[in-house]
Amino acid sequence: RSTDGQLNVRLEASPVSVPLGGLQASILGYNGGVPGPTLRVRGGDTLQIELVNNLGVPTNLHVHGLHVSPQGNGDNVFVMVPPGQSFSYEHRLPADHPSGTYWYHPHHHGMVADQVSAGLFGAIIVEEEDAPAVSRERILVVSDITLDGSGALAEATPMDRMLGREGRLVLVNGHSNPELSARPGERERWRIVNTCVARYLRLRLDGQQWELLGIDLARFPTPQTVDEVLLAPGNRADVLVTATAGVSALRTSYYNRGSMAGMMGRAARGPDGTGDLVLATFSVSGTPATAPPASPPMPARPAPEDLRNAVVAARRQLTLATGTGMGMGMGMMSFTINGRTFDPDRTDTVVAAGTVEEWTLLNPSPMDHPFHLHVWPMQVVEEAGTAPDSATWRDVVNIPANGQVKVRISFTGFTGRSVYHCHILDHEDQGMMGVIDVR
Numbered sequence: 421r422s423t424d425g426q427l428n429v430r431l432e433a434s435p436v437s438v439p440l441g442g443l444q445a446s447i448l449g450y451n452g453g454v455p456g457p458t459l460r461v462r463g464g465d466t467l468q469i470e471l472v473n474n475l476g477v478p479t480n481l482h483v484h485g486l487h488v489s490p491q492g493n494g495d496n497v498f499v500m501v502p503p504g505q506s507f508s509y510e511h512r513l514p515a516d517h518p519s520g521t522y523w524y525h526p527h528h529h530g531m532v533a534d535q536v537s538a539g540l541f542g543a544i545i546v547e548e549e550d551a552p553a554v555s556r557e558r559i560l561v562v563s564d565i566t567l568d569g570s571g572a573l574a575e576a577t578p579m580d581r582m583l584g585r586e587g588r589l590v591l592v593n594g595h596s597n598p599e600l601s602a603r604p605g606e607r608e609r610w611r612i613v614n615t616c617v618a619r620y621l622r623l624r625l626d627g628q629q630w631e632l633l634g635i636d637l638a639r640f641p642t643p644q645t646v647d648e649v650l651l652a653p654g655n656r657a658d659v660l661v662t663a664t665a666g667v668s669a670l671r672t673s674y675y676n677r678g679s680m681a682g683m684m685g686r687a688a689r690g691p692d693g694t695g696d697l698v699l700a701t702f703s704v705s706g707t708p709a710t711a712p713p714a715s716p717p718m719p720a721r722p723a724p725e726d727l728r729n730a731v732v733a734a735r736r737q738l739t740l741a742t743g744t745g746m747g748m749g750m751g752m753m754s755f756t757i758n759g760r761t762f763d764p765d766r767t768d769t770v771v772a773a774g775t776v777e778e779w780t781l782l783n784p785s786p787m788d789h790p791f792h793l794h795v796w797p798m799q800v801v802e803e804a805g806t807a808p809d810s811a812t813w814r815d816v817v818n819i820p821a822n823g824q825v826k827v828r829i830s831f832t833g834f835t836g837r838s839v840y841h842c843h844i845l846d847h848e849d850q851g852m853m854g855v856i857d858v859r
């Protein structure tokens with residue numbers, strides 16, 4: 421990032437060969453590695469990305485969660501970059517863009533799950549004006565992948581596509597169980613990105629003190645002391661860790677995200693049958709360090725406007741449903757929002773620019789669906805029947821099986837066409853996506 425507020429990057433999407441799980445794996449990556457480079461920007465910056473497609477199939481690039489214009493080349497669902505070609509994206513962040521951890525990934529409809537699970541993803545950090553003082557910051561990009569015996573990507577099965585594929589290898593920054601080391605007393609900031617196609621992360625870091633600063637974007641008014649953090653596919657956690665001597669495992673435990681009625685149960689359990697997996701090992705030893713003085717807790721500046729007392733211009737319901745119709749073949753299912761599958765030429769939701777809406781997101785299906793809206797952040801106003809006691813924003817909101825969540829959205833800043841969809845990318849690829857037009 422240069423001082424004039426411009427970040428120019430070239431991202432080359434290509435086949436890569438990396439050692440993984442005892443094999444030489446043939447996967448995909450940006451600029452020769454997995455994950456792709458971390459992009460750091462600030463409100464007011466322009467992010468210029470030259471995407472080069474060396475994949476042999478179409479792709480494109482989406483900046484997940486960024487509050488940037490969907491016009492022109494901005495909304496990446498509608499842009500296709502053919503094999504062998506490149507494409508230049510320009511994203512101008514408004515000066516008051518919410519700080520937080522975001523990410524980028526391909527969004528070419530029908531191929532998203534395949535390309536993301538193969539290794540195409542990277543983190544984007546929007547820095548805040550008042551970052552908490554820490555000894556070190558780590559970005560932990562979590563992904564999962566399944567390889568066949570020769571190190572090639574395993575083909576997803578019809579069952580994988582229905583339930584959402586969960587890879588057998590779970591990686592942090594492209595490695596299985598990396599060791600992170602620190603000295604006692606050090607304070608670290610961890611930004612954890614769940615890039616998995618369908619795997620939920622239920623994270624614990626036993627033996628350490630960790631506090632949740634926020635999820636996705638912005639921060640809570642005060643850090644929250646937590647035992648466990650749940651990240652649906654696409655979510656990110658911003659965590660403060662105060663290192664205590666000893667060896668701790670960052671683990672994810674089994675999360676029951678439901679299944680399809682009449683189908684075999686989930687296979688989302690670890691090799692020990694409990695569903696517990698170690699993502700990384702945190703080793704704290706050596707001479708105690710003096711951590712930088714703690715900054716007074718306060719919400720990050722800038723943060724989006726709290727919508728709990730806003731005037732609501734329209735209320736809508738969006739129903740995320742799965743179906744097995746009569747006449748649909750074995751292994752055939754429908755994934756719909758308000759009864760329809762994605763059609764890029766149809767507009768499903770028209771919103772008046774500048775207004776605040778309240779959306780009730782309903783999930784009558786027997787499995788969870790993480791709902792994602794591009795461009796405009798969602799403020800959760802009712803979850804599990806209760807209102808959160810502080811302002812809580814997300815760009816991916818999990819809608820539990822047979823459950824509902826209410827969100828409010830301020831459609832400010834931009835006009836144009838964009839999308840909302842289930843972030844189980846297999847469901848998205850099968851059409852659980854709708855088009856929104858803000859005008």
Ligand code: C2O
Nearest residue numbers: 482484527654792
């Ligand atoms: Cu992370 Cu429309 O996606």
Ligand code: CU
Nearest residue numbers: 483484485794
């Ligand atoms: Cu997105």
Ligand code: CU
Nearest residue numbers: 789842844847
């Ligand atoms: Cu889904």
